[in-house]
Amino acid sequence: MRACYRIKDRTFSAVCKLRLAWSAEFVWLSYNVPVLQTATLYPALVFGTCFFLNFFIWGKHSSGAVPFGTMLSLLCLWFGISVPLVYLGYYFGFRKQPFQHPVRTNQIPRQVPDQLWYMNPLLR
DSSP states (O other), rough: HHHHHHHHHHHHHHHHHHHHHTOOOTTTSSSSHHHIIIIIHHHHHHHHHHHHHHHHEEEEEEEEOOOOOHHHHHHHIIIIHHHHHHHHHHHHHHOOOOOSSSSOSSSOOOOOOOOGGOOOOGOO
16 A cells, blocks of 8 residues: 555656646756656655664664665665656656646736835834
8 A cells, every 4th residue: 555655656746846847937957857856855865864863773782773784675675666656757747738827927027116114024
């Protein structure tokens, strides 16, 4: 059950991130950057934190420490399952049309009046 959720989660997050970036017209943004961010940023932060905290548990010779081989197998699972799923999601995201905005915005910016002295945030 959890494996199915993770598969849908990784693929769906990649599709959503690509379509949002595409609809916002990030022309300057290479499509490789969001793929790598989606595939590595959050999982690397979680894995790195757990690995770092596990060093302290190893230092105390606790039986609750996760063995190094298990940590390596989790890393291999991450690169073998999660990263390809993100790329699969980006493939499906490229095949869909970008989101259409429900309203059009005016290209000419409107004038914003100066704030009155009593509307200053420092006086609130």
